[in-house]
Amino acid sequence: MKKLIAIILSALVLMSALSACKPGGGESSEATSSTARPEAVEQEPxxxxxxxxxxxxxxxxxxxxxxxxxxxxxxxxxxxxxxxxxxxxxxxxxxxxxxxxxxxxxxxxxxxxxxxxxxxxxxxxxxxxxxxxxxxxxxxxxxxxxxxxxxxxxxxxxxxxxxxxxxxxxxxxxxxxxxxxxxxxxxxxxxxxxxxxxxxxxxxxMPLGYYRSADVEYRLEDTSLTWDDMLSGGPETLLQAANISESHQSAALAPIADYEKDQLALTEEELLEYVTSRMDARGRLGEMDLPECSNGLLHPNNWFDEENGASDELTLVPVFSRSGGYYxxxxxxxxxxxxxxxxxxxxxxxxxxxxxxxxxxxxxxxxxxxxxxxxxxxxxxxxxxxxxxxxxxxxxxxxxxxxEFVKLREGISGADFYTPLDRALYDMTLEIYNNPDKPLKDLVHKAYMNMSMELAES
Structure with missing residues (x-):
């Protein structure tokens, strides 16, 4: 009988010890639980x-x-x-x-x-x-x-x-x-x-040109022009239309995409018309007396002419979009x-x-x-x-x-992100230049389809 009681007591002691090692088993379980709290886990960088x-x-x-x-x-x-x-x-x-x-x-x-x-x-x-x-x-x-x-x-x-x-x-x-x-x-x-x-x-x-004000008629106060207005304007606006940065042509076509529908916001016919008008503008430049300019992109350390232009009044000519204003x-x-x-x-x-x-x-x-x-x-x-x-x-x-930059900034009519559509327009321009014997309509169609797929599949 004494031996049986001893065995039972030993079993109870063992059960008590085991319960102390499990969550919810008294003081020891609380200590174990505290190490498992989220705040004690090492935070990721x-x-x-x-x-x-x-x-x-x-x-x-x-x-x-x-x-x-x-x-x-x-x-x-x-x-x-x-x-x-x-x-x-x-x-x-x-x-x-x-x-x-x-x-x-x-x-x-x-x-x-x-x-x-x-x-x-x-x-x-x-x-x-x-x-x-x-x-x-x-x-x-x-x-x-x-x-x-x-x-x-x-x-x-x-x-x-x-x-x-x-x-x-x-x-x-x-x-x-x-x-x-x-x-x-x-x-x-x-x-x-x-x-x-x-x-x-x-x-x-943004794509633009830097001109001496004395050499051009355009002034930045007029911010409502369109792409078509540039083509029918003076030499400075025609020059900007013809020589827009090949990598930033979306500025002329803005708005270029409908991101809610994942589709282009211009038609293939509108793209063809844009390309044709640029080529025509380049042809017309040869018949004009063109003002001296620095043509490129807006950035901090761009100047017109380090030696001769430091004291001249300057005019910036942006590229206007097909919808009006500049982006x-x-x-x-x-x-x-x-x-x-x-x-x-x-x-x-x-x-x-x-x-x-x-x-x-x-x-x-x-x-x-x-x-x-x-x-x-x-x-x-x-x-x-x-x-x-x-x-x-x-x-x-x-x-x-x-x-002049402040005036330019205050006249911005919209903004959009640089995207692969700009790359597609760059590639299109390069292909047109390298393939003068191919039908322009076919090259523009190829570019338009590529742009549509880029947007739909992204």
Whole structure:
């Protein structure tokens, strides 16, 4: 009997010990439960995707710019540098930021972006996106040939319609760094839909020409012209129509796409008419006395003539669209993944990226140099308001150019993102030039079908 009682007591002690090892088993179970709480699990780094090199011919890598992001003078007069991550931390931002920079070109880039898109489709991916839009052409590092690459988000407005980005309106109201009322409104509007402000355009450009005012009749006060008006106007407007940047022809065809329906907003006949009118304009130029001009894109360090034009009054002549007015082409943007688990930390980074200090920094060098201007109004107006050239200096517009730029900016009638449709128009122009014996109608038809498929299949 005593032996039986001893066995029973031993069993009870063993059961008590086992119960203490299970959740809900007294003090020991509470200690075990506390280690399983979500807040005790190691937090994943804040992922910041930065893809600003694929359309740039700046040969210093963005990785190097971010490593030596902010200069400070140390003891003895030596210059030391803070990294981009350190600057964010010093401002009170996240301390575990992980920057992701994709390959610049080639199969490695394609593989990387494909894997990243797959990850995003699964509800994951980077928390913050800083991207060039559209396509980019640059030289290979060890070659003289061009390579063409595209953005992670080929059609940003389609990505907006598919709810891929976090609405930012509530965060913008509490922003610490960006000055929302100084960001060009008509450009920022392009990052907004019925769900709110989803993307933050960072830089934009437009095709235009720089002329001495004394040489031309056109003045920027007239912002209501159309593409057809350019063709029937003076030599300066005809010249801009004929010599529009081949990579930015969507500015003349705006609006070019209906992103809600994923289809083109112009007909094949309208595209053919546009191409024919450009060719006709080029033919007519040979019969005219043309004013001297600098023809290209809007960007910070563009001047008319370094020696002769510094004191001349200047006139900018934009390319007017078929629908009237002239459009800005958005070349880069920032956004936050709708699936981020850390929206506050993600916005802290985006908020800083849109600040004046950052828009003047090396981070923007690849986006601006030879390509575009920042959305922050007041920049490029002179010393103290220049933007980084990536080599220790700031660049800004000349005194005779900046006031004209302000007039140009105030007259913008709309803005759209740079997309693969611009690449398709570039390819079309090249094919027409290389195949003068082929029927123009057939070449335009081929281009139109390619553009339609690009939009429908993206």
């Amino acid at each position: 804040l992922r910041v995707f930065i893809d600003v090199e694929f359309g740039s011919n700046v040969f210093i890598s963005v990785q190097e710019f971010l490593r030596d992001y902010e200069a400070e003078t140390a003891k003895g007069g030596k210059t030391k540098y803070k990294s981009f991550q350190t600057v964010i931390e010093d401002l009170g931002g996240p301390e575990d930021m992980e920057i992701e920079i994709p390959p610049k070109h080639g199969d490695e880039r394609d593989t990387y972006l494909t894997a990243l898109r797959t990850e995003m489709m699964a509800g994951k991916g980077p928390d913050v996106f800083v991207c060039l839009s559209g396509f980019g052409a640059h030289y290979f590092e060890n070659d003289t040939g061009f390579c063409f690459e595209e953005s992670l988000f080929r059609f940003p407005q389609q990505a907006m319609e598919r709810n891929m980005f976090l609405p930012l309106d509530d965060y913008i109201e509490k922003a610490q760094f960006m000055e929302w009322d100084k960001l060009t409104p008509i450009v920022m509007e392009a990052g907004k839909n019925e769900h709110g402000q989803l993307l933050l355009p960072m830089t934009y450009t 800005a082409v958005i070349t880069s943007f920032a956004g936050i993944n709708v699936n981020t688990k850390r929206p506050d930390d993600a916005f802290f980074v985006v908020d800083y990226i849109m600040s004046k200090d950052c828009q003047q920094s090396k981070l923007y060098t690849h986006m601006l140099t030879g390509n575009a201007v920042p959305v922050m109004e007041g920049l490029m107006s002179g010393r103290g308001n220049g933007v980084s050239d990536g080599d220790g200096s700031n660049v800004y517009m000349s005194k005779n150019l900046y006031p």
